[in-house]
Amino acid sequence: MxxxxxxxxxxxxxxxxxxxxxxxxxxxxxxxxxxxxxxxxxxxxxxxMATAARAEVSISERKSEKETVVVLENEFVRLTVDVLHGGKVTGFVYKPLEREWLVSGQAMFIDHVWQQTWPGELYDVPYEYEITHRGPQQVTVKVWRSLQRKGMDSLIGVKVERSLSLSDASPVVTAKVAMQNPTDAVKTVGYWSQHIFRLGGMGDNYYVRPSTTGLAVGTFEYLDEGRKRERVGDEWVKAPTDGWTAALNPTTGEAAVFLMDYNDLRWLYNCIGNHTTEWYYDLLRMVPGSRWETEIRMLPLRGYRGVSFAxxxxxxxxxxxxxxxxxxxxxxxxxxxxxxxxxxxxxxxxxxxxxxxxxxxxxxxxxxxxxxxxxxxxxxxxxxxxxxxxxxxxxxxxxxxxxxxxxxxxxRTDRLVAGIFDTGYELQPPRKEKTPLGRPAAVKRIPHEGFAAFEAQGQFSDAWRLEDALKLKGKYALTTGHFSSNVYGEQLDNFPAGYKGIMALDVVVLNNVSTNSLSPNDLALLIDYVKSGGGLLALGGWYAFGGGGYADSALADMLPVESGKPFDIQWHREGLPLTLTPSLSFRGRGQEEGHQKDPLANLDLSGNPSVFWLQELGAVKSNARIIATAGDKPFAVVGEHGRGRVACILAAPCGASTADRVLFCEWQQWPKLLGALLQWLSRG
The missing domain is CATH 2.60.40.10 (Immunoglobulins)
Known part of the structure; x- marks a missing residue:
């Protein structure tokens, strides 16, 4: 080379x-x-061929009692939209080869929400439609439907809208997808795009996805000299590194590349045996009147044995x-x-x-x-x-x-290879860049009475005794979200929705929850909240810090510590004694020591409060302050971000008290320490 x-x-x-x-x-x-x-x-x-005139783009309707279809066509593709059956594309002719890519009930641009299992309520129901552009350079049809399934209150009333467009000069199919909440309640919804097709009409299709372990390739292949046909390769890519996915037929060179916004992308998926190409978007918490939009571009191409980048x-x-x-x-x-x-x-x-x-x-x-x-x-x-x-x-x-x-x-071969391999190669996924839904021109805190907190509750959350600490403040309001980890990934069932919700809080508490459970929109809201003067408290555990992916997330810049690696929490059999450093504890922004009475100065350490499970850090940042240690290791660290304040407690509330040592969170003075920390955080 x-x-x-x-x-x-x-x-x-x-x-x-x-x-x-x-x-x-x-x-x-x-x-x-x-x-x-x-x-x-x-x-x-x-x-x-060199001088042929470029074909015009066209759109037409065909309506009867039994069908309503819209046909979009240019010199490259002809697609048929079935309005009465999910508004999906049920015909797709790739004109350079005059090949129909959809056969036997297959379809493209199928709408789903991933809170509903397949086929969901949108797959085969009538949509409304409107032709919004009739040429001469572009044609567009818009289809829409509102979610109505009973028993799913978090979805009912959300409007799903999709516009499909062709231009006169390109094979690209552009889909603009929107979800809108016209109701007066907060809705929680995640969009899921599905495409079922087979390229080439011969041989097996291959599916290529960018992931942290390189390109994830899957297919069905004949093994054992053609006697047995098996799936080869992963179907799920839960750590994508870019916003694209591709299906191709290496025998014919046909390829279908889909481009989507990486900043909204959750997972890539192919049900390989059923020839599907799918992906899931991050969860949305939609306040009344909010609207989310994204764009999908499909590139039908030929001449490819594989796709490494799109x-x-x-x-x-x-x-x-x-x-x-x-x-x-x-x-x-x-x-x-x-x-x-x-x-x-x-x-x-x-x-x-x-x-x-x-x-x-x-x-x-x-x-x-x-x-x-x-x-x-x-x-x-x-x-x-x-x-x-x-x-x-x-x-x-x-x-x-x-x-x-x-x-x-x-x-190391000329052919595309599918499978699951231990390659020793790993990439870091890029950080997502996200502007929260409904961001106002000026982000400001909202005055309120009493003390208001939100707690994202993970494993062992009750052991931290957060409510005991809040009761010391007098009038308080605590809202919660519950963390879970299951087949749908790590999720929070609630988080402050929109600026009105989060800007009226004094403190947000992340109690042993991973960043994967927070959508990019949640994280972007949280960043704006702290920068504007809000308080953030991160509590330790197996799903926090290193185990929660904090180091590679948007949280990393806000925290006063550098998180460790997964499984960063260590057991200390004999317990590490808790020690306070009140001379540094709560000096405020711009204040010298002694200008503010330290609320920890008079705490009684009798009973020997101890830590048995401690987070191993990458480092404490230079502008942070250690206000408590466990042995000689950091236990509680505070810092500032923008106009706000952030604190980390680097332990799990686990272990057994003994005659001469008490687990720190069972210590009689613990609610006072935690309450003082909450008070400091609220004064950003």
């Missing part, structure tokens, strides 16, 4: 490049960087090809939403682990269309190069993308 600055497509006028030796393959191969039997051959397109601008694949002595790296690259010019691909092959450069390459693509271009490096990776990561950057006018693909013994 040492070649530099090669150009693909130079000197080609209306040309189609096809690799000789495999004339049936639908992709296009580069004329440079290939040698021997992989040499490129130039095939000129017929003049009528975006609105470009779709790419990277694979290794066996050579006489070692391996060559092959790249497939095609346009996403529209044709491109002057696209630069730069790649480095790195050893793994260690990430030492083995080889590198730079390729210029003068033009890219919807049929993929292929480039094969003429340099070799050694036969015994071990585990390799190919790091790729793709740049063009107005965009720059970077991704990498891992190769080990399990996928």
């Amino acid at each position: 040492e070649h530099r600055g090669r150009e693909v497509g130079e000197g080609v006028r209306c040309g189609m490049l096809e690799r000789s030796g495999n004339p049936g393959w639908p992709g296009r191969s580069a004329k440079c960087g290939m040698n021997g039997p992989a040499a490129a051959t130039l095939l000129l397109m017929p003049l009528w 975006s609105r601008e470009v779709v790419a694949d990277v694979r290794l090809m066996r050579a006489a002595k070692g391996y060559q790296v092959a790249f497939s690259l095609g346009a996403g939403e529209k044709p491109l010019e002057n696209v630069v691909l730069e790649a480095r092959a790195l050893s793994h682990p260690g990430r030492k450069v083995i080889a590198q390459e730079k390729v210029n693509f003068k033009s890219l269309g919807y049929l993929s271009e292929e480039y094969v490096s003429s340099s070799l990776l050694p036969e015994k190069s071990g585990s390799v990561v190919v790091e790729v950057s793709i740049t063009g006018k107005g965009f720059a993308h970077r991704f990498e693909k891992h190769f080990g013994d399990y996928n």
Whole structure:
């Protein structure tokens, strides 16, 4: 891969490049960087193909007593929307091959909410509809339906709306999905998008998803010389790293790429045996009048043996090809939403682990269309190069993308490989960027009487005696949400919904709950709340800090400590004695020691309060203050974030009191200590 600055497509006028030796393959191969039997051959397109007028986009209706369908069509696709049966797409013809992708009751763009098991109430019910654009550049049909299933009060009345659009110049199908709460109650709902189809009409489809362990690939394959057909690979990807998923048929080169907003994405899923492509969005807590919107883009493409990366601008694949002595790296690259010019691909092959450069390459693509271009490096990776990561950057006018693909013994082959492998390779998912629903122009705290707190309650929450501490404040109001972990993942059944709910609180308490149970909208609300002067108390346990994923979440910036790794909680058989440091405890912002009476100064430590299960930290941040220790380790740490205050108690309320030691949360003075901490937090 040492070649530099090669150009693909130079000197080609209306040309189609096809690799000789495999004339049936639908992709296009580069004329440079290939040698021997992989040499490129130039095939000129017929003049009528080069000069054909672009077909217009159209939309039509067909109505009778038994059916109401809307047909959207351009030169690339024709899709049929069945209004009376879920408003879903029940016909999808990929016109470059005149192939129907939906057969035997299959459908695309099926609406669900993931609080309901499949098929749910929306799958086959009549929708309302309206044609909102009739051309000439774009056609759009909007369908909608309100949730009505009895017994599901958190869903009833929520309006589900979906608009499907085609333009005159692109194969892309754009779906704009919205959920709206027109009721006078808070609703809790999670959208789920499902697509059931099979590409190519032959062979098995492969499903590719970006995950923290690299590309997760699944399929059905014939094993044992064709006698047994089995599912191969994971169906669930619960730690996606990007907002796309792809289905493809490597035999025909057909691919369907779906793009969605990563910031709203919860899980990716394929029911492989039933040829489904699906994904779940994060849970929404919708206050009255709120509206959530997202966009899905489907790219129907051809010329792909695999997909390693997808975006609105470009779709790419990277694979290794066996050579006489070692391996060559092959790249497939095609346009996403529209044709491109002057696209630069730069790649480095790195050893793994260690990430030492083995080889590198730079390729210029003068033009890219919807049929993929292929480039094969003429340099070799050694036969015994071990585990390799190919790091790729793709740049063009107005965009720059970077991704990498891992190769080990399990996928060092020219074919797409499905399965579950222990690769020793891991990526960190990017942090989600989220603006909370209904964010006002100015975020302000809301005055109120008494002391108001919200507690997200996890395992052993009662042992912390939070209400005993609140009773010391006189008039108080405590609302709660309950943490659970089950087949639907880690969830909270309640959290302050919207700014009016959270800005009227004095303190939010996260009591041994994971960040996975908080939606991105919940976390974004919490960040705004603390920055605006709110108080946050994080209590320890097996689902908190390292075990709760705090280090890799939006909480990390707010906390006064650096969280450890999973299973960071350690048992101390004899107990660690609790010690207070009142000289530092509650000095306020801008105050020197002694300017404020310390509420912990007179607490009686008789009874020897002790800690038996303690969180192991990464570190205490430099601007934080340790107000209590367990032995010589931090127990309670406080800090500030924006105008607000944050405190962490780094222990689990577990262990058995003895004659000479009392578990810290059973200590008689514990409610006073916790109450003083709550009071300090409320004064941000």
